[in-house]
Every structure is written in C-alpha cells, then in structure tokens.
Amino acid sequence: MTNQQIRLAKRPSGMLADDDFALTEEAVPALSDGQFLIQNEFVSLDPAMRGWMNEGTTYIRGVELGAVMRAFAVGKVIQSNHPDFTIGQYVSGLTGVQTHAVSNGAGIEKIRSQDVPPSWYLGVLGMPGMTAYFGLLDKGALQDGETVFVSGAAGMIGTLVGQIAKIKGCRVVGSAGSDEKCAYLVNEIGFDAAINYNTESLPDALKTHCPTGIDVFFDNVGGPTLDAGLANLARGARVVICGAISQYNASDMYGPKNYMKIVSARGSMTGIIVFDFLAEYPEAVRQLSEWLKAGKIKYREHVETGIERFPHVLRMLYTGENFGKLVLKL
Ligand SMILES: NC(=O)c1ccc[n+]([C@@H]2O[C@H](COP(=O)([O-])OP(=O)(O)OC[C@H]3O[C@@H](n4cnc5c(N)ncnc54)[C@H](OP(=O)(O)O)[C@@H]3O)[C@@H](O)[C@H]2O)c1
Incomplete structure (x- = not known):
C-alpha cells in the first residue's frame, strides 16, 4: 500500500x-x-x-x-x-x-x-468551530443584544461567529470580499448587514451599520480592517484578535494605527488561541450540534x-x- x-x-x-x-x-x-x-x-x-x-x-x-x-x-x-x-x-x-x-x-x-x-x-464541530464559539462567548464576553462586527465574515469562523451572535439576539455586521458573499450573509444566514470591503469604504459603512458603535469586534483579518473596526468601537467594547489573514503572506506587517480608540472607549483587546480551551471542547460540540440540528446554524x-x-x-x-x-x- x-x-x-x-x-x-x-x-x-x-x-x-x-x-x-x-x-x-x-x-x-x-x-x-x-x-x-x-x-x-x-x-x-x-x-x-x-x-x-x-x-x-x-x-x-x-x-x-x-x-x-x-x-x-x-x-x-x-x-x-x-x-x-x-x-x-x-x-x-x-x-x-x-x-x-x-x-x-x-x-x-x-x-x-x-x-x-x-x-x-x-x-463547525472541529478546531475552527471551537475558535468561533470560545472566541465570541468567552474572550468576547458577548452579552445579549449587543452589536457585533466580524471581519472575514463569509469564511468558516466568520459565518459561525455571526450566527451564534444572532442566536444571542445581537445586531450582526460582517465584512467580506465580494457581493456574492455579502448577499449570502444577509439573505441566507441572517446577518443584519454585510460590507464588501473591496467596493465600499469600511470605516464609513461601519458608521452607517453600527450607529451605536461596535460592542464586540471579532477580527479575522487584521491590517486596515482592524483599524476600521477600532475607529468605530462603542464604550466598553471588546476586541477579539482571532487572526490577521491579510498579513500572513506580507513581508512587512501592518500595525494598527487606531489603537488609542481602546483608551477612549474604555475597551479591551485580547487574543485567542483555541487550544487553550481543549478541556471545554465537548460542551461546545454539544451546543453547536444542538443548534445545527435545530436549524439555527447553517454550515x-x-x-x-x-x-x-x-x-x-x-x-x-x-x-x-x-x-x-x-x-x-x-
Ligand atoms: N486564534 C486561533 O486560535 C485561530 C484558530 C483558527 C483560525 N484562526 C484565524 O481565523 C481566521 C479565519 O479562519 P477561517 O478558517 O475561518 O478561514 P476562512 O475565513 O474560511 O478563509 C479565509 C478568508 O479570509 C479572507 N481573506 C483572505 N485574504 C484577505 C485579505 N487580504 N483581506 C481580507 N480578507 C481576506 C477571504 O475572504 P474574502 O473573500 O471575504 O476576502 C477568505 O475566504 C484566520 O485569520 C485564522 O488564522 C485563529
């Protein structure tokens, strides 16, 4: 063989x-x-x-x-x-x-x-699903009814973060790279708004779609996307740095310029490494399986x-x- x-x-x-x-x-x-x-x-x-x-x-x-x-x-x-x-x-x-x-x-x-x-x-029931679940609910300390912005929203983790936030009664805004992906987010999986970062100004669109500011910013992308989210934080916002895919192939990493917004918003910024939650995976798998079965999460x-x-x-x-x-x- x-x-x-x-x-x-x-x-x-x-x-x-x-x-x-x-x-x-x-x-x-x-x-x-x-x-x-x-x-x-x-x-x-x-x-x-x-x-x-x-x-x-x-x-x-x-x-x-x-x-x-x-x-x-x-x-x-x-x-x-x-x-x-x-x-x-x-x-x-x-x-x-x-x-x-x-x-x-x-x-x-x-x-x-x-x-x-x-x-x-x-x-959804493996490592990326666990990242979305614990990143949003534990690191992001999501509260019912908050405004969530997730970047890389049409990807594996982004779609799951958005759907969990909708289950928790939140307003959910995402960014993605094409009109087709944005239409999918709004029409098929229930995001409140989706921004095509290739054709729209992300900072401006976030002002429009998050009128009271972003309470939880779940960032998968980094670079200028991170800056756009930071500029629109609500008071007490939590920024969860999950990844920075826009920077993984870059030779010169873009650092955030708007980080002082963390100060004026009295916010926090935290990173997640999913492997730190290994002991809690079974509970997340159980909950996600239940939501999948009930049709509350599409995959x-x-x-x-x-x-x-x-x-x-x-x-x-x-x-x-x-x-x-x-x-x-x-
Ligand atoms: N911290 C942890 O423990 C942990 C664990 C797993 C994953 N992650 C991170 O989570 C993030 C999402 O992972 P995933 O598995 O869900 O992947 P994914 O979102 O399914 O796929 C990657 C997506 O990123 C977007 N993208 C690529 N280059 C970009 C750029 N230059 N600017 C903006 N968007 C870009 C693309 O969507 P568009 O067409 O919308 O651009 C692409 O479809 C990654 O950053 C990954 O490293 C972290």
Whole structure:
C-alpha cells in the first residue's frame, strides 16, 4: 500500500508557491503493537498553515523542512493493532497532508456521532468551530443584544461567529470580499448587514451599520480592517484578535494605527488561541450540534479534490477563492 504525502520543500517568502511543497510517495509501514492505520479522507485547509511554514516557534513549532505538512484531517481506521481503535472507526487529528497515517492514538479523537458527515469535524464541530464559539462567548464576553462586527465574515469562523451572535439576539455586521458573499450573509444566514470591503469604504459603512458603535469586534483579518473596526468601537467594547489573514503572506506587517480608540472607549483587546480551551471542547460540540440540528446554524463546506492540488487549494484561503469551510478530499 502506498502513502502519498505533501512535504514542506522550502520556506515561502511572501505568497506561498507551488514549489514550496513536494508530493512524495512511500510504502505504508507494517504496524507495531499498539498502532493503527488511518486512511485520511479529508484534509482541512486552515489559514494558520501559512504561519506553520515559517521557521521558529510561535504558539506552535514551525514544520521542519522535508516533513509532512501539518494539517488536521479526518479518516477511517483500516488496520489496527490497538485495543481501543477498531477498523471502520472515523477519527480526526493532526495527521498531516497524507493519504495514510500510522498512529498510536496520541492526539486522535474518535468521531462518535453519525448525525453529520465526518468532514464537519474539521470545521463547525472541529478546531475552527471551537475558535468561533470560545472566541465570541468567552474572550468576547458577548452579552445579549449587543452589536457585533466580524471581519472575514463569509469564511468558516466568520459565518459561525455571526450566527451564534444572532442566536444571542445581537445586531450582526460582517465584512467580506465580494457581493456574492455579502448577499449570502444577509439573505441566507441572517446577518443584519454585510460590507464588501473591496467596493465600499469600511470605516464609513461601519458608521452607517453600527450607529451605536461596535460592542464586540471579532477580527479575522487584521491590517486596515482592524483599524476600521477600532475607529468605530462603542464604550466598553471588546476586541477579539482571532487572526490577521491579510498579513500572513506580507513581508512587512501592518500595525494598527487606531489603537488609542481602546483608551477612549474604555475597551479591551485580547487574543485567542483555541487550544487553550481543549478541556471545554465537548460542551461546545454539544451546543453547536444542538443548534445545527435545530436549524439555527447553517454550515457551508467548500470541497476541493486531489492531494496533488494541495498548494493551489491552500492558496485559495489567501485570495478569497474559498466560500465556506475549505477542505481537500483525498
Ligand atoms: N486564534 C486561533 O486560535 C485561530 C484558530 C483558527 C483560525 N484562526 C484565524 O481565523 C481566521 C479565519 O479562519 P477561517 O478558517 O475561518 O478561514 P476562512 O475565513 O474560511 O478563509 C479565509 C478568508 O479570509 C479572507 N481573506 C483572505 N485574504 C484577505 C485579505 N487580504 N483581506 C481580507 N480578507 C481576506 C477571504 O475572504 P474574502 O473573500 O471575504 O476576502 C477568505 O475566504 C484566520 O485569520 C485564522 O488564522 C485563529
């Protein structure tokens, strides 16, 4: 049996390129006692993967040159010498961009529910879903009826943040990169307003759509988007820095200019690292599953196919070509 793998071939400079990665093949090794073999079916594309390609350590170590690219994946156990993982069991974990992974169970979660497709455990019921949930409700300390602005609103985390805020009776405004995405946010998932940052002035539009100011600003984008949100904070606002996707491929990082607005608004700005909430994931999965079942949350996946297309598909996150949670079907 052959394992196809995407390995990190070189460290990117600026926007990642196809030849930053190499497609390799090797035989799947025989299992030792206590090991099992996973056939990966879907790999998750997450914006943070661009940061993992850099040298050094931030909240997690950069991927070593020549190593299989780190990624969350879901797959099925197809061979097992492990008492707790039986053949046919769906699992998820950081098993990398490869068709097969040998594991001893460390860091591997069993997918027990068959109510939703296994790939949803890479998105709404996986790491990104947990980020939206805890970022908004814990770090953002959202109160019923507040005004929420979420950037990157049509993406995986943005759509979920907006929908949770609507469940909590909030006014929700989002920014996204196309009219099609903005129409989806307002007409299909219930945002109060959506701003196309490519055709509208974000600072002006925020004044219009958040007349009493922004109480919770959930920022996925950074750069000038962060500044536009800061300029429109309400008194006591909480700014949750979830990510800064506009800056991940930039050689010169844009720093915020409007940060003194935190002072005049008596606000706060805080970062989230989702892994800090690991112990609380089950409660969030339970609540999100309940909302999905009740039709209170809609979930959109963007599925691409073919391991050899991985570099192009990953790049889609940074060009805005994805519309929904981006996954690669192997
Ligand atoms: N802190 C944590 O623990 C944690 C965990 C997971 C993810 N995150 C962060 O959460 C954010 C969202 O992740 P996601 O998985 O939900 O991805 P996503 O939103 O599904 O995909 C990325 C989207 O970002 C937008 N984008 C790309 N380049 C942009 C630019 N230059 N300016 C403005 N928007 C741009 C694009 O949408 P448009 O077409 O609208 O531009 C694109 O579709 C990322 O910043 C990620 O790093 C943080």
